[in-house]
Amino acid sequence: MPKGETTERRVFVPDITPHDLRHTWATWHYCLHKDLLRLKDEGDWSTINIVARYTKKVYLNKKAI
Numbered sequence: 001m002p003k004g005e006t007t008e009r010r011v012f013v014p015d016i017t018p019h020d021l022r023h024t025w026a027t028w029h030y031c032l033h034k035d036l037l038r039l040k041d042e043g044d045w046s047t048i049n050i051v052a053r054y055t056k057k058v059y060l061n062k063k064a065i
Contacts, residue, residue, distance in 0.1 A: 026054040 022043075029039050040051045 023054065026051070030055050 026043055036051050040048055045051050
């Protein structure tokens with residue numbers, strides 16, 4: 001039983017949200033195109049600062065390799 005739940009699940013439901021999928025999409029998009037403005041437009045974000053949150057994580061992970 002997952003932590004914090006009091007009843008057992010009868011059907012498997014993954015703990016994935018639409019927000020998780022948006023993060024995954026943005027990460028892959030940036031890895032493929034390396035274009036912040038294109039990512040901003042296609043992701044429909046209002047500011048480049050929001051897009052930078054996604055790309056900063058990608059950049060930091062690549063530096064660790």
